[in-house]
Amino acid sequence: MKRYLTFVWDCVRLSFVGDWRYHLWMTILTVVALLGLYAYCQQLVHGLVTTGMTDQVSWGLYIANFTYLVGLAAAAAMLVIPVYVYRNMHLHDVVVFGELLAVAVITMCLLFVTVDLGRPDRALHLFRRFNFPISMLTWDVIALNGYLLLNLHICGYLLYCAYCGRQPARAFYVPFVFIAIVWAVSIHTVTAFLYVGFGGRPFWNSAIIAPRFLASAFAAGPAFIVLTLQIVRRVTRHRVTDDALFTLRRIMQVAMIINIFLLGCEVFTEFYTDSAHVASARYLYFGLHGRSALVPWIWTAIAFNLLATFLLVLPASRALRTLNTACVLAIVGIWIEKGMGLIVPAFVPTPLGEVVEYFPTWGEIMVCLGIWAFGLLLYTIFVRISVPVLAGELTYEKRYGVQAP
Amino acid sequence: MNETQPGQGGRAGDGGPQLTRRGFLRKGAAAVGGAAAVAAAVSPLRDLPGDDLPTFEKFFQRHYKEMTPAEKEAVLRRVEREVKEREGVEVRVGDPPPLTGVEFVYALNISRCIGCRKCVHACVKENNLSRSPEIQYIRVLKMEKGSIDLETSDHHYDPPVVPEHDSYYMPVQCHQCKKPPCVKACPVEATWQEPDGITVIDYDWCIGCRYCEAACPYWARRFNFAAPEVPAGQLNPDMGYLSNRPRAKGVMEKCTYCLHRTRRGRMPACVEVCPTGSRKFGNVLDPDSEVSYILRQKRVFILKEEVGTVPRFFYYFDERGSRYHEPIAPVEPGTADGEAGT
Ligand code: SF4
Ligand code: SF4
Numbered sequence: 001m002k003r004y005l006t007f008v009w010d011c012v013r014l015s016f017v018g019d020w021r022y023h024l025w026m027t028i029l030t031v032v033a034l035l036g037l038y039a040y041c042q043q044l045v046h047g048l049v050t051t052g053m054t055d056q057v058s059w060g061l062y063i064a065n066f067t068y069l070v071g072l073a074a075a076a077a078m079l080v081i082p083v084y085v086y087r088n089m090h091l092h093d094v095v096v097f098g099e100l101l102a103v104a105v106i107t108m109c110l111l112f113v114t115v116d117l118g119r120p121d122r123a124l125h126l127f128r129r130f131n132f133p134i135s136m137l138t139w140d141v142i143a144l145n146g147y148l149l150l151n152l153h154i155c156g157y158l159l160y161c162a163y164c165g166r167q168p169a170r171a172f173y174v175p176f177v178f179i180a181i182v183w184a185v186s187i188h189t190v191t192a193f194l195y196v197g198f199g200g201r202p203f204w205n206s207a208i209i210a211p212r213f214l215a216s217a218f219a220a221g222p223a224f225i226v227l228t229l230q231i232v233r234r235v236t237r238h239r240v241t242d243d244a245l246f247t248l249r250r251i252m253q254v255a256m257i258i259n260i261f262l263l264g265c266e267v268f269t270e271f272y273t274d275s276a277h278v279a280s281a282r283y284l285y286f287g288l289h290g291r292s293a294l295v296p297w298i299w300t301a302i303a304f305n306l307l308a309t310f311l312l313v314l315p316a317s318r319a320l321r322t323l324n325t326a327c328v329l330a331i332v333g334i335w336i337e338k339g340m341g342l343i344v345p346a347f348v349p350t351p352l353g354e355v356v357e358y359f360p361t362w363g364e365i366m367v368c369l370g371i372w373a374f375g376l377l378l379y380t381i382f383v384r385i386s387v388p389v390l391a392g393e394l395t396y397e398k399r400y401g402v403q404a405p
Numbered sequence: 406m407n408e409t410q411p412g413q414g415g416r417a418g419d420g421g422p423q424l425t426r427r428g429f430l431r432k433g434a435a436a437v438g439g440a441a442a443v444a445a446a447v448s449p450l451r452d453l454p455g456d457d458l459p460t461f462e463k464f465f466q467r468h469y470k471e472m473t474p475a476e477k478e479a480v481l482r483r484v485e486r487e488v489k490e491r492e493g494v495e496v497r498v499g500d501p502p503p504l505t506g507v508e509f510v511y512a513l514n515i516s517r518c519i520g521c522r523k524c525v526h527a528c529v530k531e532n533n534l535s536r537s538p539e540i541q542y543i544r545v546l547k548m549e550k551g552s553i554d555l556e557t558s559d560h561h562y563d564p565p566v567v568p569e570h571d572s573y574y575m576p577v578q579c580h581q582c583k584k585p586p587c588v589k590a591c592p593v594e595a596t597w598q599e600p601d602g603i604t605v606i607d608y609d610w611c612i613g614c615r616y617c618e619a620a621c622p623y624w625a626r627r628f629n630f631a632a633p634e635v636p637a638g639q640l641n642p643d644m645g646y647l648s649n650r651p652r653a654k655g656v657m658e659k660c661t662y663c664l665h666r667t668r669r670g671r672m673p674a675c676v677e678v679c680p681t682g683s684r685k686f687g688n689v690l691d692p693d694s695e696v697s698y699i700l701r702q703k704r705v706f707i708l709k710e711e712v713g714t715v716p717r718f719f720y721y722f723d724e725r726g727s728r729y730h731e732p733i734a735p736v737e738p739g740t741a742d743g744e745a746g747t
Contacts, residue, residue, distance in 0.1 A: 030439075034446040041449040044457075047654040048613075049538065049631040058615045058628060118613020118628065118655025121459055125593045125612055129468050137592035137616050198586055199712035200622025279556055351624040351709075352544060352577055353555035 003396055007163050010394065015381040021235065022384070029377040036370010039363045040115055048118055051364040056356035057347040059116070061364050064339030065371070066112040068220070070144070070191045071213055071338060073105040074184040075221020077151060080177055082247065094244050096158055096390065097232065098225055099151045099180075100382040106148040108375035115367055136194045143187045150180045159386055165395045188213045195346070203280035203346040206269075212262045213338070218255035219308075220334040222248040223327035228383075230320070236387040242320075249312065249323055256309040256330060263302075263337075283355070284345040291348075293357045298341050304333030454632070456487070457654075468594065469607040469647070477646075480609075484650055488640070496642040498650050501668035503601035509662050509717065510602070510689040512699045513576060516722040517683040520545050520567045520574030522736045524675035524684065528578075531663060531674035532649040533641050535633030542627065542660040543578045543675060566732040577708065578675075579604065579625035579660035580716030587617035587626065596657070602717050603662050605647040611656040618657065622712040626659045662686070681730055689717075 018026075043050045053060045076098040083095050114120055132138040154176050161168040192210035199205060226248050233240040270281040282288055287295050308329035317323045349355045360368075388394040466472075466480060481498045488496045525543045534540045546558035550571050558575070568574065585604050588596055595611040598604045618626040632654040644650040645665030652658050663673035667686070676684040687694035699705065703721040 031442075034442050037443075037446040038449065041447050045449050045452045045454075047629070047631040051630075053630070055618070055624075055627055055630075058618045113614075116614065118615070118657075119611065119653075121457075121464075122593075122610070122612045125468075125595070125610060129594045129610070131592050131594045134589050135592045135616070137590065137614065141592065194616075198590075198620045198622070199714070200586065200620065200709075276554065276556065347619075349556055351555075351622050352546065352560070353558050354560050354624075 003164065004160070006396065006399070007160055010163070010399065011385045014385050014388070014394070018384065022380075026377065026380065029373045029380070032373035033370050033377060036367050036373065039366035039370065042363060043115070043367065044120075050361060052358055052360045053364075054356060054358070056350045056354060057344060057358035059343055059347070060358050061339070061360045061368050062112050062116040064343045065368055066109050066116075067191060067343060068335050068338045069105050069109045069112065069375075070187055071217030071334075072221050072224060073102045073109065073147065074188045074214075075217040076102040076105065076225065077147075077180050077184040078218065079222065079225065079248070079251075081181055084174070084177055094225060094229060094240065094248075096155055096386060097228065097383065099155045100386060101225065101228070101379060102151045102184075103148065103155060104375050104379040104382060106144055106151070107378060108371050109144055110148070111371045111374070112368075115371070136190065136197055139190045140187075140194055143183070143190045147180070147183050147187050150176055150183055154180065155382075155386075159389050162389050162392065163395055165392070165397055185214070188217060195342070200351050201346045202277040204342075206266065208262055208266055209342075212259065212266070215255050215259040215262055216334045216338055219252050219259055219330050220338075222252045222255075223330045226252075226327050227324065227331075228379075230324070232383055232387065236383075238387045238391065245320070245323065246318065249317060252326075252330065253309075253312045256305065256312055259334075260305060260309055263305075279349055280345045283348045284341060288349065289355050291355050291357050293359065294340060294345060297336050301333045301336035301341060304329040305337065308333060456491070463609070466609055468610055470594075470597075481646060484644075484646070488651060492637040492640060494637055494640050494642060496640065496644055498644045498646055499665060500646040501665060503599045503603070504668060505600075506690055507688045508602045508690050509581070509667060509686065510696050510700070511581075511662070511718045512685040512696050512703075512705070513718070513720050514681075514683040514685070514722065515573055515575055515720050517681045517730070518545075518574045518576060518679075519681055519683075519730050519733070520547055520562070520569075520572070520735065521680065521733060523678045523680060524576060526736050527674040527678035528660070530639065531641055531666075532661075533635050533644070533651060535629065535631075535635060535652075536639075537634045538631050540627045540629075540633065540658070542625070543576050544624070545574055545576045547572050548575050563735075565734065567735045568730070568732065575708075575720065577623055577625070578718070579621075579662075580623050580708070580714070580718035581660075581662060583715035583717060584713065586620040586622065586714060590616040590620040592616065599647075599664075601664075601668070603664050604659075605661055605664070606657055606659065607647070608650070608652050608656045608658065613655040613657065615657065622709055622714060623716075626657055628657050629654045680733070 039050075051060060051062075079098040080095050114123065117123065126138075126141060130138055132142070154173050157173050158168055189210050192213045195201070195204040196206060196209045226245050229240045229245060232238055267281070267285075270278045279288060283291070284294050284298050286292070308326045311317050311322055311326035311329070314322070317326055344358050348357065462483070467476065469477075472480065477500060481500060484498045485496055488494060488498075522543075522545050525541050525545060528534065528542050529536070529540075532542065534542065544560060546555065546560060547562040547569070548558050550573060559572075562569070562572075581598075581602050581604055583598075583602070585598055588598055588604060591611075592614065593610060593612055596604060596606045596617055613628070615628055618628060629652055633652055635651070640651075641649060643665060645661075648661040648663065648665045663671075663675075667673055673684075673686055676686045685695050685699055687696040689696055689700065691697060699721055700719065704724070705719045705721040707716055707719060
């Protein structure tokens with residue numbers, strides 16, 4: 001127990017130690033996170049009027065970010081598959097980084113849902129009357145929190161073993177790794193089902209949403225990790241091979257192509273049928289009754305996604321610079337598509353045919369940036385701690401000169 | 406911060422700077438600066454209205470369905486007290502139970518409705534709906550003749566007199582669905598269907614996630630994005646716990662068929678006020694009720710039947726053309742007939 005506490009204490013201590021770049025980066029993130037907290041406090045005082053949401057468009061940026069991040073979190077853990085199932089050891093190093101990313105991202109997801117609540121003070125009502133299994137939201141609560149715990153356990157256990165200088169016992173983490181893989185599919189699917197289950201929202205009421213979630217997550221997740229790994233290997237002594245990056249590239253190639261194929265299926269079904277149900281899609285892609293706030297966004301997203309796919313299939317993306325460009329394009333493209341492009345148009349027009357547009361306010365944007373900054377802060381700390389611990393540079397023995405029993 | 410434990414040897418590896426005076430001062434300054442920044446970030450909370458912070462009693466209040474009669478009584482009195490303190494008005498908050506053998510349904514005659522919106526504003530007054538920001542449970546759609554496509558409807562029509570030529574009007578409010586998706590959606594069971602068919606919300610239980618609002622195919626739910634405002638002089642003092650008592654910011658609300666009236670044998674406010682008699686309300690289980698007659702005899706239809714929520718709200722039209730009604734001025738908020746008047 002005492003050893004565990006020293007482990008936690010060393011982690012805390014370590015997160016304050018670094019060179020000037022580290023301190024600068026952490027200070028910037030802290031400032032942005034605090035600005036977000038400020039905006040959120042204002043929202044607490046005045047209510048959700050401080051956001052751009054209305055009775056017509058009752059979910060906005062918060063839920064959009066939430067949706068995107070669920071995908072990111074799930075994809076992170078699925079990187080584990082090649083390692084444990086196919087024994088592709090190129091990825092072995094990156095698994096812990098992937099799972100730590102999942103932890104940080106799920107935390108962000110939970111924060112995004114919390115800031116979206118009108119009465120966060122009553123969140124405990126979930127424990128006192130839980131509409132399970134009828135409400136899909138309760139499924140999501142279980143899926144996300146379960147996933148968070150699983151990944152915390154896996155990363156925490158591996159790091160703690162490295163700290164104690166002993167070999168991790170497979171029985172203590174391998175089963176959990178496999179559960180986490182299945183669970184990762186479930187957080188996606190459940191989150192997609194959150195939207196698809198209602199006849200009153202034809203834009204969401206489509207079976208293709210869940211598979212598209214998976215495909216786009218498999219593109220955005222690895223893209224994010226490719227970038228992170230390069231930063232990690234530049235600023236720390238941790239070595240990441242190019243091969244690991246290229247394995248990720250291959251995953252992205254396939255995922256991007258499937259994603260674009262599914263998008264095509266969806267667009268065809270909507271527009272070829274051309275029934276009354278197409279209104280939301282028409283609003284999204286072309287504008288409706290002269291309202292077209294989302295049109296530039298979605299075409300940007302489509303352009304980015306197409307370009308990213310094109311770059312990825314070219315052999316040129318074996319050059320890191322091209323690969324990085326493709327990653328950035330995919331991350332931004334999918335963020336728009338999964339966020340603004342999936343959540344907002346379902347509310348336009350309303351079930352009664354009214355067209356009211358949604359424009360996020362600065363307060364809302366600040367809260368979102370704050371949560372992103374907080375998530376990055378967490379992830380930076382995780383990486384900061386795990387690199388020396390995994391490398392065996394920080395162990396109980398070295399700290400206190402006694403062999404851990 | 407970096408104390409080494411005696412007898413355990415020096416620290417190796419990734420150690421921090423030693424505890425020197427300068428280091429100590431720098432850390433102290435950083436800690437003070439950090440604390441100040443956090444304090445500044447949460448400073449808006451100074452303006453948090455006092456009644457936003459739940460008291461012990463409110464925090465541990467049980468779900469409506471779990472309350473004992475004594476607890477419910479205490480809650481009703483507490484709500485009365487709160488209104489008295491805040492608005493200086495004496496009100497009565499009751500909780501009439503659903504009547505046995507009663508299932509309420511609504512029938513609306515679209516060949517008679519002239520789109521005057523008197524129902525909208527009678528509802529606002531009766532149910533203590535927020536005047537600012539404006540919340541209304543009833544939306545009257547002006548429809549093009551020959552089309553029932555909601556997308557071509559006009560929500561914000563504003564002519565000097567109604568009805569207008571070549572249009573008909575379709576008021577929409579909560580349809581009190583028999584298979585309500587809003588109830589399915591709610592993660593905390595803050596909203597449920599009562600035995601008499603009315604779907605209600607416990608405003609003290611709702612967490613404000615707005616999932617039900619996304620689920621409703623009739624756009625019947627309204628969220629309190631800000632603290633609702635009703636001028637004290639215009640409060641309707643006859644309140645029901647599950648219907649028109651004051652709501653707080655951050656919770657959902659919707660039409661309850663005026664259950665504080667209808668469960669006591671009165672008609673909903675919108676029915677009473679309608680100048681054309683287009684609105685009919687009653688117990689569908691009673692074969693002699695007017696609504697039963699209408700459902701049997703008239704040409705009845707359901708809006709968006711395809712979404713399958715089985716509404717208890719029906720539209721119908723007369724067999725022999727609509728009865729003629731003299732054109733009248735529609736109600737606008739703030740005019741003599743609207744907000745301030747009567
Ligand atoms: S109309 Fe909407 S709010 Fe009313 S019961 Fe049906 S789904 Fe629920
Ligand atoms: S807003 Fe309130 S009533 Fe609606 S689903 Fe959420 S908790 Fe339930």
